[in-house]
Amino acid sequence: MAATASHAEVPRSRPGLDLLRKALRHGSVLFGGGLILALALVALFGASLAPYDPMAMDFTARFAPPSWAHPFGTDDFGRDVFSRVLYGAAVSFQVAFIAVGISGLAGVALGLTAGYRGGWIDEVIMRVMDVLFAFPAVLLAITVMAILGRGVENAMIAIAIVYAPIFARVTRGAVISVRDREFVTAARALGQSQLRIMLRHVLPNALGPIIVQTSLSLAFAILAEAALSFFGLGTQPPDPSWGRMLSEGRGFLQQAPWMGIFPGLAIMVSVLGFNTLGDGLRDVLDPRFRGRH
Amino acid sequence: MSLSYLLRRLGSVLLVLFGVSLVTFAIIPLLPGSPARVTLGVQATPAAVATLERQMGLDRPLPVQYVSWVGGILTRGDFGTSLISRQPIAGEVTRRVPATLTLALAALLVGLAIALPAGILAALKPGSPRDLGVSLFSQLGVSVPDFWMGILLILLFSETLGWLPSSGYRPLSDGLAPFLQHITLPALTAGIISGAIMTRFVRSALLEVLNQDYVRTAHAKGLPRRKVMRKHVLRNASISIVTIVGLQMATLLSAVVVVEIIFAWPGLGQLALTATLQRDYPALQAAVLLSAVAFTVINLLTDLSYTFLDPRVSYT
Numbered sequence: 001m002a003a004t005a006s007h008a009e010v011p012r013s014r015p016g017l018d019l020l021r022k023a024l025r026h027g028s029v030l031f032g033g034g035l036i037l038a039l040a041l042v043a044l045f046g047a048s049l050a051p052y053d054p055m056a057m058d059f060t061a062r063f064a065p066p067s068w069a070h071p072f073g074t075d076d077f078g079r080d081v082f083s084r085v086l087y088g089a090a091v092s093f094q095v096a097f098i099a100v101g102i103s104g105l106a107g108v109a110l111g112l113t114a115g116y117r118g119g120w121i122d123e124v125i126m127r128v129m130d131v132l133f134a135f136p137a138v139l140l141a142i143t144v145m146a147i148l149g150r151g152v153e154n155a156m157i158a159i160a161i162v163y164a165p166i167f168a169r170v171t172r173g174a175v176i177s178v179r180d181r182e183f184v185t186a187a188r189a190l191g192q193s194q195l196r197i198m199l200r201h202v203l204p205n206a207l208g209p210i211i212v213q214t215s216l217s218l219a220f221a222i223l224a225e226a227a228l229s230f231f232g233l234g235t236q237p238p239d240p241s242w243g244r245m246l247s248e249g250r251g252f253l254q255q256a257p258w259m260g261i262f263p264g265l266a267i268m269v270s271v272l273g274f275n276t277l278g279d280g281l282r283d284v285l286d287p288r289f290r291g292r293h
Numbered sequence: 294m295s296l297s298y299l300l301r302r303l304g305s306v307l308l309v310l311f312g313v314s315l316v317t318f319a320i321i322p323l324l325p326g327s328p329a330r331v332t333l334g335v336q337a338t339p340a341a342v343a344t345l346e347r348q349m350g351l352d353r354p355l356p357v358q359y360v361s362w363v364g365g366i367l368t369r370g371d372f373g374t375s376l377i378s379r380q381p382i383a384g385e386v387t388r389r390v391p392a393t394l395t396l397a398l399a400a401l402l403v404g405l406a407i408a409l410p411a412g413i414l415a416a417l418k419p420g421s422p423r424d425l426g427v428s429l430f431s432q433l434g435v436s437v438p439d440f441w442m443g444i445l446l447i448l449l450f451s452e453t454l455g456w457l458p459s460s461g462y463r464p465l466s467d468g469l470a471p472f473l474q475h476i477t478l479p480a481l482t483a484g485i486i487s488g489a490i491m492t493r494f495v496r497s498a499l500l501e502v503l504n505q506d507y508v509r510t511a512h513a514k515g516l517p518r519r520k521v522m523r524k525h526v527l528r529n530a531s532i533s534i535v536t537i538v539g540l541q542m543a544t545l546l547s548a549v550v551v552v553e554i555i556f557a558w559p560g561l562g563q564l565a566l567t568a569t570l571q572r573d574y575p576a577l578q579a580a581v582l583l584s585a586v587a588f589t590v591i592n593l594l595t596d597l598s599y600t601f602l603d604p605r606v607s608y609t
Contacts, residue, residue, distance in 0.1 A: 127309070128312070130305075130312070131309055131312030134309050134589045135584070136585070137547045138551060139547065139550055139562065139580070139585075140581075142569055143569075146320065146569040146572075146574070147323045149325075226438055226440075227438070227440060231554065232570070233569070246440065254452050257448055260441070260444050260448075264441030267438045268441065271435075271436040272433065
């Protein structure tokens, strides 16, 4: 019995370390991960790094072009764009992590249940996911915002609802591929409870694709938050968020193009980081894609 | 393709569409306020709101309301009345569907014009500087926010150079030149991003075929490179490429929502946002429902074309 139990542990302890080593040698993982780490530090400490108060208006310095005093220039209220971009990082990352956290938890729980239990439970869960999938993503987010109302918390919920079905599908696929492996059968033969088997044996071995999806979803979530704020549905003024800054900058394209250029650049760099990290992790973690790119 | 597969696939699509109609219908009952209140404004008396609710049929049980809403759409193409303009929504929507589809199609063409050459060039010499350059382009393209790209294109081509209009739509019936002038920037915005996505798929589809034994055999028996490419590689890769194109067309229906809003393009996405901001919920329902139906139908067609094009795939 002890032998069976230790056998069941094998697939997730040692290979984990090997994978970590492999991941750290992978160029995309290093580049994307480094980018995200740097941005996360900005999101955490941006407030103390910022040279100016992001809300402080200075009507003597409206529309100032980039200079040493204002590296990204100033906006229509004379606010320092660089400080606002630094502050915006906190908003974007917070929304993205919370939204993806909610959608990941919900999606993984649904996908795990559907994939492991199968039968009518699988049918019902996946058909509901199909229905959510049938809506173009941006429209579904707008619709949820129409029902819940504007605001950054509701934007998180909207993004979570839009991306939960992807987590459910990815998890279900991964779960089905490990559901009938020997160590799961062994755990079942030992009389372990279904919940314990699902959480201790099936989920850890299905984690690869879920981790990859998390990174890619964070990229989507940053874009989605920026889009919703750009439409005026997400972050509300005067809070600086990259999407809001872009939509404000849009009115002054000729006069002060830097108002729109820098927040957009910040969005792009973050999305690039999460996308590259996700692609690298897929190479390392997801056996189905190994060596295909 | 077997008949039973076709029927099963159609059945599941109908089930999904039923679910879609339920979700879309649920928008109004889920709202905190009533549409009658939106129409009459905040100053209206509760009695006036109740009277209008009765006139709009909102006092009936939800299943009855659902059946009459879906029935109206299916039998008469009646999507209800706009709360803002008080006009039937159907007319508004039928004007907008072609605008959205035209833009999505134009963006798809731009995307293909980028993805096919770039993907092929990259796949022919994997690992070369050329391949790395293409990968870099596609990675950047996938990460660019579409609304930002739109703004940059407007800044360059409309505001600085003054070559193209920054917003609006002219149907093809107004003449080719105005149509092209108005569609170029929105189509480029959505198309460049879509091209970046498709480039990766074209590249890996080609690489997969290039590594097949029959390609090596074709080279070994001394066929000219051009002929190997045309007769063996491209022909076999075209099956996966058709699938990519279909999936991308569906994705574009979502992507053009943002582009429509930036370029004031009178499509379904722009209608959805305006309706949300003005709280014109029946119009929102119509826009969302039609987009979801189009999305589902395109996905179904992609699926079926796959079995049609590749004789090796047979679903039973």
